[in-house]
Amino acid sequence: LAPEYPAPAGPNDVVAAIRWLAASADALGLDSSHIAVAGDxxxxxxxxVACQQLRDSDVTLCAQVLFYPSTDLSPAGDKLLSRQQNSAVPPLTLALMKAMSDPFVCHFDRTDPRVSPLRAADLSRLPPALIFTGECDVLRDDGRAYRDALQQAGVAVDYY
Incomplete structure (x- = not known):
């Protein structure tokens, strides 16, 4: 989706797809109360981001499954320990991460929760989360920080 379609096109497309799925659930023979989102x-x-944007809507998500999620593209995210410790560990080095994310957020506020979900002011009432991170991954602490923030907001989280 980048750089041809920079932020917030990606998050908007995901929310639109989930809304379509929920609205089409009966026609597709699906139970709309069992829609979950997942991504790596x-x-x-x-x-x-989709969970945050749909929280107060007519679409109910039952779970979010996040594999080594990127949760903070703000300048504060650059200070996460795993980004320093694992900056040169392949396959996702810090340089590669920035090369892929910079075009996506080129002219967008990096603290906006639509690109840095950790920066959302309110994380309460989100669906339960299952978060996986890798010990030697540059994004390890993104996942840990999001886990901590969700738990502080009262969201059930399983973390591995």
Missing amino acids: SAGGSLSA
Whole structure:
């Protein structure tokens, strides 16, 4: 979706797709009360953002499954310990992460929760989360920080 369609196109598209799925659930033979979102890396971020944006809507998500999610593209995110410790660990080095994310957020506020879901003012009432991170992953502490923030907001989280 970047750079041809920079932020917030990606999050908006994900929310639109989930809304379509929920509205079409009966026609598709699906139970709309069992819709969950899942994603890895930037997809984990998109899944987290979708949960936040749909929280007060007519669409109810039953779970969010986040695999090593990118949750903070703000300058504060650059200070996360795992980004320093694992900056050169392949396959996702810090340089590669920035090369992929910079075009997406080129002219967008990096603290906006639509690209940095950790920066959302309110994380309460979100669906239960299952978060996976890798010990030697540059995004490890993104997932840990999001886990902590969700738990502080009263959201059930399983973390591995």
